[in-house]
Amino acid sequence: KAGVTQTPRYLIKTRGQQVTLSCSPISGHRSVSWYQQTPGQGLQFLFEYFSETQRNKGNFPGRFSGRQFSNSRSEMNVSTLELGDSALYLCASTHGLRENTEAFFGQGTRLTVV
Amino acid sequence: KQEVTQIPAALSVPEGENLVLNCSFTDSAIYNLQWFRQDPGKGLTSLLLIQSSQREQTSGRLNASLDKSSGRSTLYIAASQPGDSATYLCAVWDRGSTLGRLYFGRGTQLTVWP
Numbered sequence: 001k002a003g004v005t006q007t008p009r010y011l012i013k014t015r016g017q018q019v020t021l022s023c024s025p026i027s028g029h030r031s032v033s034w035y036q037q038t039p040g041q042g043l044q045f046l047f048e049y050f051s052e053t054q055r056n057k058g059n060f061p062g063r064f065s066g067r068q069f070s071n072s073r074s075e076m077n078v079s080t081l082e083l084g085d086s087a088l089y090l091c092a093s094t095h096g097l098r099e100n101t102e103a104f105f106g107q108g109t110r111l112t113v114v
Numbered sequence: 115k116q117e118v119t120q121i122p123a124a125l126s127v128p129e130g131e132n133l134v135l136n137c138s139f140t141d142s143a144i145y146n147l148q149w150f151r152q153d154p155g156k157g158l159t160s161l162l163l164i165q166s167s168q169r170e171q172t173s174g175r176l177n178a179s180l181d182k183s184s185g186r187s188t189l190y191i192a193a194s195q196p197g198d199s200a201t202y203l204c205a206v207w208d209r210g211s212t213l214g215r216l217y218f219g220r221g222t223q224l225t226v227w228p
Contacts, residue, residue, distance in 0.1 A: 006157075033214050042221070043203070048214030056214045090157055096214065101207070103148060103216060105158040 002027065004093045006106035013113050018079040021109045023091035025072050031055075031096025032074035033103070034066060037088040046089075049074050050096045081113045116141045116208045120219035127226055129196060135189040135222045137204030142182045145207035148216070149178050149189050152201045161202075162189075194226045 005024040013019050025032050033056075034046040045058035049068035066076040078085055088110050092103040117140045127133060137147070146165045150158040162171045162178045164187065170179040177190040187204060201223045205216040 004157075031214050033216070035218075043218040045215050045217075050214060058215075088155070092158075092216070094214070101145075102160060102163045103205075104160060105150070107157040108155075110155065 004091060004104050004106035006089075006091055006109050008109060009107065011109060011111045013081050013111065015081055015083060015113055017081050018077060019081060019111060020075055020077050021089055021091075021111075023074045023076075023093075023106060025074070025091075025093030026104055029093040029095055029104075030072055031094045032068060032072065033092045033094070034074070034076050035090045035092065036060075037090060037108075038086075043090070046076065078111075083113050086111060086113045116144075116206060116217040118204060118206060118217050118219040120202075120204055120222050122222060123220065124223040125225070127194060127224075129194060129226055129228050131194050131226075133191040133194055133224070135191070135202050135204075135224075137187040137189070137219055139185045139187075139206050139217070141208065142185050143208070144182065147178075147180055147187050147204065147206050149176075149187075150203040150205065152203060152221070158203065191224075194224075196226050196228055198226050199224055 007022045031050045033048040036044045048056040052068045063079045068074045088108045090108045092105050094101045119138045121136045148163045149161040164171045164180040175192040180187045201221040203221045205218045
């Protein structure tokens, strides 16, 4: 079965701009989580969506937002980009219902803010 | 708040050695624990999922154990190969949170030289 698909793979944006990243989960999975990975901070949780509802949120400013569509695809948006937003953004797909669930990650979107 | 620690941060070994990577977590109330591999600039690949009721899980040359009471997991890699070179990440599903959030360690960067 198809894996988790993230688009685009690479992005270069200018400070002050906004960006939208997309994540398509594994078919049948209803939960999508987003993580930011930087060399200095490691993997940090952004938020999680399940059945179009944000179920969990990390400690990121309001410039970071997301949404999930009825087909479980998710997007995250970052407004007013800062240099510090440069990172690898990863999304994870899970069933979202069962206790003993396994997470599958996409290849990530590398965002560079200049 | 759940905190995950991985030791060592980096490991460099000759081909053929058997390796042990360590992971510890502060709150033993977890659903399960998952080990991942990450190649430079890429996404995370799931290696093993250990459910909270299990003590260990095996896949090929990999064996992972879980001791919830002591808050520890070990990833054992037998007969290491240069292709095993990557960063290995440990993550836990915490019962204190929803199912959508994984808590990650900072990883062990492994280099296996011929």
